[in-house]
Amino acid sequence: MNSPLPEPALAIAAAADAPAVLEARGLSYAHGAAGPVFSHLSLSIRRREIVALLGGSGCGKSTLLRVLAGLARPAKGEVRFLDTVQAAPHPRSALVFQQASLLPWLNLADNVGFGLDFAHQPQTGKAARDERIKAAIAAVGLAGREGAYPAQLSGGMAQRTALARALARQPELLFADEPFSALDAITRAEMQSLLVDVVHRWHTAALLVTHDIDEAILVADRIVLMGGRPGRLLHEWTVDIPRNREDHPEAVGALRLAILGALRHAS
Amino acid sequence: MMGANLLLPLSGLVLAALAWAAGSVWLAGVTPIAASFAPLETARALLALLQGAELWEHVAVSLERVAVGLGVALLLGTPLGVLTGLSPLFSRSTTPLFQFARMISPLSWMPLAVMVLGVGNAPVYFLLAFAAVWPILLNTAAGVAQLDKNWLLLARSLSATRRETIVHVILPGITAQILTGVRLAIGIIWIVLVPAEMLGVSAGLGYFILDARDRLAYSDLMAAILVIGFLGYLLDHAARTLHKRWLHAA
Ligand SMILES: Nc1ncnc2c1ncn2[C@@H]1O[C@H](COP(=O)(O)OP(=O)(O)O)[C@@H](O)[C@H]1O
Ligand SMILES: [Mg+2]
Numbered sequence A: 001m002n003s004p005l006p007e008p009a010l011a012i013a014a015a016a017d018a019p020a021v022l023e024a025r026g027l028s029y030a031h032g033a034a035g036p037v038f039s040h041l042s043l044s045i046r047r048r049e050i051v052a053l054l055g056g057s058g059c060g061k062s063t064l065l066r067v068l069a070g071l072a073r074p075a076k077g078e079v080r081f082l083d084t085v086q087a088a089p090h091p092r093s094a095l096v097f098q099q100a101s102l103l104p105w106l107n108l109a110d111n112v113g114f115g116l117d118f119a120h121q122p123q124t125g126k127a128a129r130d131e132r133i134k135a136a137i138a139a140v141g142l143a144g145r146e147g148a149y150p151a152q153l154s155g156g157m158a159q160r161t162a163l164a165r166a167l168a169r170q171p172e173l174l175f176a177d178e179p180f181s182a183l184d185a186i187t188r189a190e191m192q193s194l195l196v197d198v199v200h201r202w203h204t205a206a207l208l209v210t211h212d213i214d215e216a217i218l219v220a221d222r223i224v225l226m227g228g229r230p231g232r233l234l235h236e237w238t239v240d241i242p243r244n245r246e247d248h249p250e251a252v253g254a255l256r257l258a259i260l261g262a263l264r265h266a267s
Numbered sequence B: 001m002m003g004a005n006l007l008l009p010l011s012g013l014v015l016a017a018l019a020w021a022a023g024s025v026w027l028a029g030v031t032p033i034a035a036s037f038a039p040l041e042t043a044r045a046l047l048a049l050l051q052g053a054e055l056w057e058h059v060a061v062s063l064e065r066v067a068v069g070l071g072v073a074l075l076l077g078t079p080l081g082v083l084t085g086l087s088p089l090f091s092r093s094t095t096p097l098f099q100f101a102r103m104i105s106p107l108s109w110m111p112l113a114v115m116v117l118g119v120g121n122a123p124v125y126f127l128l129a130f131a132a133v134w135p136i137l138l139n140t141a142a143g144v145a146q147l148d149k150n151w152l153l154l155a156r157s158l159s160a161t162r163r164e165t166i167v168h169v170i171l172p173g174i175t176a177q178i179l180t181g182v183r184l185a186i187g188i189i190w191i192v193l194v195p196a197e198m199l200g201v202s203a204g205l206g207y208f209i210l211d212a213r214d215r216l217a218y219s220d221l222m223a224a225i226l227v228i229g230f231l232g233y234l235l236d237h238a239a240r241t242l243h244k245r246w247l248h249a250a
Helices: A008-016 A061-068 A108-112 A126-139 A155-167 A185-201 A213-219 A249-266 B002-030 B032-037 B039-051 B054-086 B088-102 B106-117 B121-145 B149-157 B162-196 B205-214 B218-247
Strands: A020-030 A036-046 A050-054 A076-081 A093-096 A173-177 A205-210 A222-227 A232-238
Touching: A020 A061, A020 A205, A036 A061, A036 A076, A036 A205, A036 A232, A050 A061, A050 A213, A061 A173, A061 A205, A093 A155, A093 B149, A108 A126, A108 A155, A126 A155, A155 A173, A155 A185, A185 A205, A185 A213, A205 A213, A213 A249, A222 A249, A232 A249, B002 B032, B002 B039, B032 B039, B032 B218, B039 B054, B039 B218, B054 B088, B054 B121, B054 B162, B054 B205, B054 B218, B088 B121, B106 B121, B106 B162, B121 B162, B149 B162, B162 B205, B162 B218, B205 B218
Parallel strands: A050 A205, A050 A222, A093 A173, A173 A205
Antiparallel strands: A020 A036, A020 A076, A222 A232
């Protein structure tokens, strides 16, 4: 689980023909009596794949993420997680929000381990849980800060803790809803590469909701563009620019233009 | 920096003591017995009282009443507050009543309380609890309303049971607000306590003040006033410290 970074090219190759961790088909969803937020929407995420869900604000990204994560029931369609129909949030999926939303009365280690001992989580011993918590904290570079309380953490450190909290669940799939948009530019860049790094090392897939094209290009293996009313997936790009992608400005720039063009076409 | 931090509050206290001294000198000119209101006389009486057992007994009785009143208010106010925060129906049907009852000075219930509950501790407990329940109830309700929605999402993403959600998220999540309510409640209780103890009881700081007046022991009376102020300050400080500790704020 904690093995050193594999060859990035290898990781992507593994993702390309890996089985799906999540498969959603024909999803529709409406808030109460309002018109559907999205309809007839299908999306599949392969193991270890990082998918960026890109779209303007209000287009329904967060709602879709909630349905995919099992936190809201679709009006139509089904979500399969590891090949079984998902009726409740799967224990091997984890969430990261825009705000770290740490529990201020728990210290960093207890925040990271929050809920691991809940009744509907896989039963583990205390020693195994502590080991997981330790590994997750180390993975986000916060070893030594286990006793700190949220009030004492900077925004970046709080978001690292939130990421560790998700990792401690050994997720097959990480749902992240604009996790870095509240951070300053430098911290955001650090967190983006940290995310790619841990997702590769922990062999996790990720669905990253973002409205930032550059973030999508730097982080994702695949980008899907959401838009329209009701929302649907308009376009999809496989990002085969080698990492680190900052070192390939022409390829990044070209993809950026393609996405911008599609965005303009969509609105 | 440290010096200035202490100097300013101290200067306020010293100024007040000087004004007190000047006032009592002036008052002694009008009525000679007022000389025993003076700071020096009061300090002497305070020292004697602190060394004796009597004052401490009254303090103990008063603090016990505060504890009981606060305990009852917590026992009633927290669940009602949670209910108000969770159920719009309950909230809408009770808010006017609560706002109405809250604005009635608890002391106005005193004659009624004594009539129904008899003389002794019971009416005092009632008045204190009645005074303290509103800030606790309202702050608890506000705490529930202000719970971070993501905490609840997190609990749901962990398939938390109802009990796990309440014990691990909701209750600790509103504790800070409850403690804010407790702090306000202590302030109100402490103010209501003294007059509430002036009726039908034979111990406590309120009783002690009336007793000192009847004995014409004015320095004792002034000493008791100082003790009341100091204890109130300590109680408030304790509540504030508890609040900070809970949030681990610097
Ligand atoms: N709880 C809700 N009740 C009613 N409408 C909602 C609710 N949450 C979101 N919406 C609406 O659904 C649409 C999609 O919202 P959202 O999924 O948050 O978009 P995004 O994350 O892409 O910004 C918006 O028009 C929003 O106003
Ligand atoms: Mg959103």
